Amino acid sequence: MPVPATDDAARTKARSVKSAPYARVKDFLKHGLSVSRWAPGALMPSESELVTQFGVSRMTVTRALRELQAEGLVTRAQGLGTYAAHLGQVSATLTIRDLHEEISARGHRHQSVVHLARAERASAAVAGKLGLEPGETVFHSLIVHHENELPLQCEDRYVNPACAPQYLQTDFTTITPTHYLLEVAPLWEAQYSIEAGAPSAKEARLLGIGAQEPCLIIVRRTVNREVPITLARLVHPGSRYRVEGQFKP
Amino acid sequence: MPVPATDDAARTKARSVKSAPYARVKDFLKHGLSVSRWAPGALMPSESELVTQFGVSRMTVTRALRELQAEGLVTRAQGLGTYAAHLGQVSATLTIRDLHEEISARGHRHQSVVHLARAERASAAVAGKLGLEPGETVFHSLIVHHENELPLQCEDRYVNPACAPQYLQTDFTTITPTHYLLEVAPLWEAQYSIEAGAPSAKEARLLGIGAQEPCLIIVRRTVNREVPITLARLVHPGSRYRVEGQFKP
DNA sequence: TAGTGGTCTAGACCACAGC
């Protein structure tokens, strides 16, 4: 028989059983919420109650509650208390990956065919959404992405030249616009909509599908620190693409 | 000249200018990330550096960094340091609201037509996804939701009876299944997929649309603490519905 | 051994809500 239980083993065991105090408080509250111990809108234990109940300091309890608040499971109000949240609307996390990564992750080949990459004068509609004046210069690219030689996405994109002056010099056959723009402006906000619709005649031709085939259309507008960066319309054949996501409290 | 600055005024000004110390640290780092002061993957200032730089305690710095980590803007490793995150994949927040609330919020009328609400024996496919044995009892509802008398969603749903025994007693003309299930099981996880496709013949008939019309189809599976609750297929005419969301670091 | 993050403590002051 080897040496008796080492410190390491004892510590590992203790950790796996007790985990961190703040996590124990958090799990206690989370579990109570999941079994409706506190109904939505009900008053939950105060910080000081949890302090005495768990025998930990207030900072520890505060951290647990703050994380639950960040996750949307409780709402807190100064002077009032902590309340179980109404989960009437569920915020799900939808991960939008760079298409090149997504295809590579599947072990498939990704190929970009550049149909357009030039400077244009902005139309009124485009200018409005990119914060430009109509007639100002705007970069416009039209790229069809293939997965194993099968067209997967038609990417029609307008870019604000002020945010990415080198945009047109990029080799889009090796770097996707999304990837390039992420490097140029790594922190941004985006609004998007997802809808089903028929492709335009041009899109149908580029994607090699029928004019009636349902397509998943994502329209995304990206801004960085109040400055609009880019406007993209991504059209996918419905039979070849779907968006997946999950919600996890 | 009026009375010298009151305490209140001084405090308000101080607050609006300085805000909370942890927020100042956070904003400093966030701003640096947005202007590429630290490129993705680069080493960022250590906690102790920030402590001396801002003249605050370590707990304050820690909080700022922990929140940035939770937001996915930095990655941290014990013994190594804090690194600017690669934002190769963007997690967007997609809010799925109860359809009744969504329609009401637009100031429109919502009407549910119940085409089916009964117990069935689970098929192999449904049983597998709900954690049941084939042939076990499962609740099945088929409801068409209308917005101002126009069909908007065909909701085909299977429910695990163990999670919602009273499901079939619910009056679905006044309470949506989503709303009811949220009350029965307030804390849950969901996986879903969004795709474009043609409706089935039955769905086309129920929605009053052509068999070729593109539809936005959401398939959602919901589980609560390892127990599958419900499986839903939501079919919307592409011309009448879209999903919107946003990403905000 | 030195530097990093991960966590906890025991106090403290403040702002806010309700009585």
Place this chain on the structure above:
DNA sequence: CTGTGGTCTAGACCACTAC
């Protein structure tokens, strides 16, 4: 006035990494 959350401090011990 009391109780609530919101925040900060100055220290502490630990685990991990790299040299």
